[in-house]
Amino acid sequence: MAAIASLDAFQKEVQIQARLVFYGSEATDEAARAIVEEINRMYNEPQAVVTIAGLPCRVYFVIEYALLQLEESAVLIATNDDFRNNFIRLEKENIITRSFMGFGLGDNAGHWIVSDHLGHSTTAAHEFGHGLGLDHPTRLDFRGTGTPPPSWLREVPWSTPSISGIPQHGRAR
Ligand SMILES: [Zn+2]
Numbered sequence: 001m002a003a004i005a006s007l008d009a010f011q012k013e014v015q016i017q018a019r020l021v022f023y024g025s026e027a028t029d030e031a032a033r034a035i036v037e038e039i040n041r042m043y044n045e046p047q048a049v050v051t052i053a054g055l056p057c058r059v060y061f062v063i064e065y066a067l068l069q070l071e072e073s074a075v076l077i078a079t080n081d082d083f084r085n086n087f088i089r090l091e092k093e094n095i096i097t098r099s100f101m102g103f104g105l106g107d108n109a110g111h112w113i114v115s116d117h118l119g120h121s122t123t124a125a126h127e128f129g130h131g132l133g134l135d136h137p138t139r140l141d142f143r144g145t146g147t148p149p150p151s152w153l154r155e156v157p158w159s160t161p162s163i164s165g166i167p168q169h170g171r172a173r
Contacts, residue, residue, distance in 0.1 A: 002083045002108040003132065012057045014050055016043075019084045021076075023068040026090040026114045032065040034119025039063050042125040063128070077109070086131060088112055099127050106133040
């Protein structure tokens with residue numbers, strides 16, 4: 001995933017900006033809107049804070065989308081020089097029958113399938129995480145931490161520490 005991080009030290013904010021450029025036979029405005037809403041919601045809900053040079057800064061994800069005609073896609077992808085752009089082909093199916101990003105972590109191209117309930121599950125946020133360079137976790141149990149890694153909510157057990165000493169466990173979907 002290509003993204004640009006910018007620091008506003010005065011506002012104590014870090015903004016992560018990316019644009020998902022959708023193309024393919026399932027690339028509709030409705031699908032794109034739902035996918036981007038899922039990603040923005042899942043990455044902003046934790047209200048993450050990062051400390052930079054001793055300064056705690058809120059992290060905001062601002063992910064937008066654009067739609068591209070299939071015929072235009074090859075030229076625009078080949079000549080892209082904007083680090084915010086990520087090219088996602090949306091189709092009913094693909095050869096490995098699941099959504100995936102490129103050929104490795106951090107790639108800015110993907111092939112996602114609508115049967116993964118994109119925008120209404122955690123798949124789009126998960127694939128976005130791969131694009132940002134996040135691998136699947138080696139640690140699989142986050143109970144007691146209250147901080148499951150955002151992209152892997154459906155895969156790891158987690159819980160918030162409880163004042164009463166009885167943590168509420170969850171397995172998010
Ligand atoms: Zn994965």
